[in-house]
Amino acid sequence: MSQQLNSDFPIPDIVVALPEVILAVGGMALLMLGVFRGDRSTRTVSWLAVLTFLIAAVVVIQQPGDRVVAFGSTFVVDAFSKFVKVLVLLGSSVALIMSHGFIRSEKIERFEFPILIVFATLGMCMMVSANDLISLYMGIELQSLALYVLAAFNRDSLRSTEAGLKYFVLGALSSGLLLYGCSLVYGFSGTTTFEGIALALTSDGASSAQNIGLIFGLVFLTAGLAFKVSAVPFHMWTPDVYEGAPTPITAFFAGAPKMAAMALFVRALVGPFPDLTPEWQQIIVFISIASMLLGAFAAIGQTNIKRLMAYSSIGHMGFALVGLAAGTEDGVRGVLIYLAIYLAMTIGTFVCILSMRRTEGMVEDIDDLAGLSQTKPLMALSLLILMFSLAGIPPMAGFFAKFYVFLAAIQAELYTLAVLGVLSSVVGAFYYIRIVKVMYFDEPAEAFAYPMSGEMRVILFGSVAFTALFFLYPSLLVATATSAASALF
Amino acid sequence: MVLQALAFYFFAGIVIASAVMVISARNPVHSVLFLILAFFNSAGLFVLQGAELLAMTLVIVYVGAVAVLFLFVVMMLDINFTELRQGFRDNLHWGIAVGLLLIVELVIFLASWQFSGAIEETVVAKQPPVESGITNAEALGQIIYTKYVYFFQAAGIVLLIAMIGAIVLTLRQREGVKKQNIGAQVNRSVKESVELVDIKPGQGL
Numbered sequence: 112m113s114q115q116l117n118s119d120f121p122i123p124d125i126v127v128a129l130p131e132v133i134l135a136v137g138g139m140a141l142l143m144l145g146v147f148r149g150d151r152s153t154r155t156v157s158w159l160a161v162l163t164f165l166i167a168a169v170v171v172i173q174q175p176g177d178r179v180v181a182f183g184s185t186f187v188v189d190a191f192s193k194f195v196k197v198l199v200l201l202g203s204s205v206a207l208i209m210s211h212g213f214i215r216s217e218k219i220e221r222f223e224f225p226i227l228i229v230f231a232t233l234g235m236c237m238m239v240s241a242n243d244l245i246s247l248y249m250g251i252e253l254q255s256l257a258l259y260v261l262a263a264f265n266r267d268s269l270r271s272t273e274a275g276l277k278y279f280v281l282g283a284l285s286s287g288l289l290l291y292g293c294s295l296v297y298g299f300s301g302t303t304t305f306e307g308i309a310l311a312l313t314s315d316g317a318s319s320a321q322n323i324g325l326i327f328g329l330v331f332l333t334a335g336l337a338f339k340v341s342a343v344p345f346h347m348w349t350p351d352v353y354e355g356a357p358t359p360i361t362a363f364f365a366g367a368p369k370m371a372a373m374a375l376f377v378r379a380l381v382g383p384f385p386d387l388t389p390e391w392q393q394i395i396v397f398i399s400i401a402s403m404l405l406g407a408f409a410a411i412g413q414t415n416i417k418r419l420m421a422y423s424s425i426g427h428m429g430f431a432l433v434g435l436a437a438g439t440e441d442g443v444r445g446v447l448i449y450l451a452i453y454l455a456m457t458i459g460t461f462v463c464i465l466s467m468r469r470t471e472g473m474v475e476d477i478d479d480l481a482g483l484s485q486t487k488p489l490m491a492l493s494l495l496i497l498m499f500s501l502a503g504i505p506p507m508a509g510f511f512a513k514f515y516v517f518l519a520a521i522q523a524e525l526y527t528l529a530v531l532g533v534l535s536s537v538v539g540a541f542y543y544i545r546i547v548k549v550m551y552f553d554e555p556a557e558a559f560a561y562p563m564s565g566e567m568r569v570i571l572f573g574s575v576a577f578t579a580l581f582f583l584y585p586s587l588l589v590a591t592a593t594s595a596a597s598a599l600f
Numbered sequence: 601m602v603l604q605a606l607a608f609y610f611f612a613g614i615v616i617a618s619a620v621m622v623i624s625a626r627n628p629v630h631s632v633l634f635l636i637l638a639f640f641n642s643a644g645l646f647v648l649q650g651a652e653l654l655a656m657t658l659v660i661v662y663v664g665a666v667a668v669l670f671l672f673v674v675m676m677l678d679i680n681f682t683e684l685r686q687g688f689r690d691n692l693h694w695g696i697a698v699g700l701l702l703i704v705e706l707v708i709f710l711a712s713w714q715f716s717g718a719i720e721e722t723v724v725a726k727q728p729p730v731e732s733g734i735t736n737a738e739a740l741g742q743i744i745y746t747k748y749v750y751f752f753q754a755a756g757i758v759l760l761i762a763m764i765g766a767i768v769l770t771l772r773q774r775e776g777v778k779k780q781n782i783g784a785q786v787n788r789s790v791k792e793s794v795e796l797v798d799i800k801p802g803q804g805l
Contacts, residue, residue, distance in 0.1 A: 128750075135757060142764070182750035223768045230761050237754065249754040256758060260765035275769075 127181035127188050129174075130167040130196065131236050137163035138229040145222030153222045157211060160225040161204045164232065168200040178598060184304050185243035194447055194595035195239045195374040202367035202454050203232040208566050209458075210359030213465055217357065217473075219265050227264075228363065231257035235371035239378075244293040244303040247379060250371075251289070251339065255282050258368060262356040274355025281338070281348045289335025295328030296383075308383035326390050333394050336379060339372035342432060343401035346425045353421035358473065361417055362461035365424050370450050373428065377435055377443055381599050388438045395436040400531050402429025407538035415475050416464055419542065420457070423501060426539055427453050433532050434516040437523035444589075444596035445516035451588055452500075452512040452581065459497045459574030462567050463490055470560045477546060482555025490563070491550045493575045498547050500578045502540035508581035515589075604648060611644040628674045636667045653736035 125132060141163070145156050171193050178189040207228050214220045234254030241247040259282060263275020297303050299321050300311035312325065338345040353361045380391050406426020413419040431453070434445030467474050484491040500507035513536060520529040563571070581588075614637065621634040639662045646655035734742075744752055 124750075135753075139760075183747055185750055221768065223764055227761070227764065227768070230757065230764075233757065245748075245751050246754070249751055249758070253754060253758050253761065256761045256765065260761070260768055263769055266769050 124181040124186075127174075127179050128186055128240075130170045131233060131240070133167045133170060134163060134229060134233040134236060137166075138226055138233060141222075141229065142226050145226060148222075150221050153214070153220045153224065154211065156222045157207055157225040160229050161207055163229060164200045164204040164207075167236075168197055171196045171200070176594070176598075180242060182246075184306060185246045186237075186240050187242035188240060189598040190595045191374070191378070191443075191447075191598040192239045194591060195370055195450070196236050198370045198451055198454055199232060199235045199239065199367045202370060202458070203228055203235075203363070205458050205570055206359060206363035206366055209362055209462060209465060209570060210357075212564055212567070213357065213359045213473075216468070217265060219357065224261075224264060227257045227261050231261065231363075232367065235367055238371045238375045241375060241378070242305050242382070244297060244305075247375065248286075248290065248293060250375070252286065254368060254371065255286070255339075258282075258364065261360045261363070262352055264360060265357050268355075270355040271357060274352045277355075278348055278352045285335045285338035285345065288331050288338070292328045292331025292333075292335060296325060296332065297328075299324035299328065305379070305382040309385060312384065312386045322387070325384075326387060329384060329387060329391060330394065332379065333391060333398075336372065336376045337398055340369060340376055340428045340432075341425055342398045342428050343405045343425065344398070346402065346405065349425055350418045350421040353424075354415055354418045354475075358417065358461070358465055358475075361420070362458065362465070365420060365457045365461065366454050369424065369428065370454060373431055373435075373446060373450055376432075377446055378599065380435065381438070381443065392436055392438050395432055395438075396525065396528050399429050399432035399436050400528060402426060402432065403532055403535040404429075407535040410539065410542045413542070414477055416467075416477050416480075416546075417475055419477065420460065420464070423539070423543075424457070426535070427501075430513055430516055430532060430536070433520050433525075433528060436525060436528060437516075437519040439519060439523055440596050440600045441522060442516070442519035443599055444592045445519045447592040447595055448515045448588060449512040451592070452508045452578075455574050455577045456497055456500050456509060459493065459571055459578065460501070462563075462571040462574065463494045463497070466490065466559060466561070466563050466567065468559055468561050469557060477549055478553075479556055480546065480550050481553035483550040485555045486558035490571075493571055494550060495547050496575050496579050498543040502543035503536050504540070506582040508578045511581060511585060608645070608648055611641045611648070614638075614641045615645070629671065632667060632671045632674055635670065636663050639663050639667060651736060653740065 137160070141156050141159055144159070145152055148155075174188055174193060176190045176193065178187065180187050207225055210224065214224060231254050234250050234252070234257060237246065237250035238254060239250075241250050259275055259279040262278045263272050265271035293303070296308060300308045302308060302311065308325075312322070334345060338348075341349040353364065356364065380395070384391060402425050406422050406424075406429055410419050410422035410426070413422060427449075431446050431449040434442040434449060436442070437445070464475070467479055469479075480494075483494070496507065500509035503509045503513045513532075517529045517532060520526075520532070618634040618637040618641070622631045622638065625631045625634060639658060643655040643658045646652070646658060
């Protein structure tokens with residue numbers, strides 16, 4: 112018995128999960144540091160958290176590219192998880208660096224802030240590596256719980272508290288849907304591991320009635336996951352939470368968690384349910400079209416730029432889901448490329464939003480950008496490039512992101528989806544270009560008071576350079592995404 | 601068998617009745633008490649299923665901690681519940697209509713499935729062995745730190761975040777609060793804290 116126990120708990124399992132172990136131990140060590148040094152140490156803790164992310168990212172890159180499972184095949188590391196984890200860690204580090212100036216000026220500089228981001232990132236990495244319904248749920252819950260607190264972090268602000276509470280209540284509801292789906296899937300397949308479910312579907316004994324039960328569970332599972340990527344019709348929380356949460360947290364929400372949730376979405380459908388592809392394809396096609404259309408039309412009337420970015424993110428998740436709807440290796444490759452490019456664009460945009468500060472405080476209206484080309488020409492130019500890219504105008508990176516997902520959709524003969532996608536992208540271009548018009552052709556409003564800090568400049572420059580120059584050398588990202596996508600098939 | 605079925609319907613009936621009372625009782629304290637009753641009877645259902653550990657956990661955690669916490673919250677917060685319930689009647693007909701529609705759909709769907717006899721053969725999740733000779737706690741203990749160590753650790757971190765979150769969102773450092781300073785207490789010497797006064801008989805201080 113003892114020998115068997117030893118083989119159940121081997122050291123190699125921990126090596127497979129080394130990035131997660133580094134994040135967990137690092138988070139707890141930083142917590143101790145923060146508790147003993149107090150809020151004075153926030154900046155130190157924050158930089159150390161960024162260092163932890165970078166170490167974890169290096170470890171992720173160093174891991175072998177072949178598929179390795181651990182902890183009784185509940186945890187998986189493959190090229191797909193490596194690709195998304197690097198994106199997640201990058202998104203988290205950048206969001207953390209972006210928050211420095213904001214939390215100081217808003218007087219919410221507390222050491223728990225970076226620590227919650229570290230634990231949220233740990234949850235995301237666990238989501239990306241989930242290979243079992245229980246580890247899927249644990250990862251989601253770990254991530255979400257930290258995000259609820261972060262949304263309400265500015266506890267003296269009514270809007271921030273409201274955002275946190277709304278996110279919490281609706282998130283708990285979606286967890287309920289997800290768990291109900293998981294329990295049905297477990298009941299009709301007899302196992303919680305993704306391989307086991309796939310096996311139960313293909314085995315000869317699988318009756319059609321059993322498949323009905325599994326589809327029932329799959330629908331609830333999809334609903335829960337659609338909530339996490341804020342796809343229509345589970346998007347209601349997004350605009351309110353994005354608007355109410357502190358701006359660097361909104362930037363964080365728009366980046367890393369979306370990467371992780373989308374990756375989990377892909378893995379949870381492609382891994383255990385390859386034999387039900389026609390069934391879940393219908394659902395994904397529907398939520399994809401609905402997200403793209405809502406993202407395009409609802410954003411037109413917005414005046415608050417954070418709300419606008421929320422609708423924009425709903426739309427972009429719709430575009431990314433086009434790739435998943437294809438259900439092919441090319442489709443998943445499209446999703447991965449889309450996520451990487453979307454991360455770069457959204458980070459740059461939020462750097463600009465974070466520097467919209469006047470002497471009396473932060474401003475968030477699109478009208479406040481009026482005449483930016485005269486007061487801050489470089490920032491206006493950066494925002495112009497990012498907006499063109501978000502709209503999907505060539506030769507910016509955003510065009511290629513859409514190109515790869517639509518290519519996959521056409522190859523999978525989903526013509527209606529592709530046509531509707533292109534049309535909604537045209538509608539969406541209206542409000543992105545309206546921002547450019549406000550910046551370049553309107554009477555200048557009062558200039559923003561503070562110059563960007565050095566690290567913000569570097570992040571903005573990196574993001575804009577990636578977006579504008581992606582077309583020169585796309586093969587690196589495309590090749591990595593191709594090998595990552597092939598790990599799932 | 602008959603006794604078991606009787607016990608099941610007894611517990612299940614009380615669970616449903618008290619759940620209805622939770623949402624319909626006028627006094628929120630009564631609601632919480634009915635909630636506790638529902639928890640106790642659910643624990644009874646678990647015992648019927650042979651899940652004695654789960655039953656005890658339900659009583660200890662939900663009744664002992666959560667429901668009592670609810671009771672405290674209900675008693676301490678001055679919420680006018682009748683005001684919260686306003687509009688309940690206005691939306692009642694919609695709620696009933698949607699609820700009825702859902703019930704009809706579920707019945708149609710499940711009945712076709714149940715009567716075809718497919719449901720029994722399709723549920724393939726493992727049934728627990730009836731007489732395995734080990735208790736629930738033993739069975740859980742055999743896997744939770746080995747096979748499920750990853751989930752166990754992850755659950756620990758989830759609880760850690762819950763703790764950090766509660767502290768971040770609610771702890772306020774107030775001015776003028778008198779706190780115990782253990783260092784200062786320990787450092788006090790006898791000389792500076794005790795004074796011997798020699799009082800002569802018949803005189804006061």
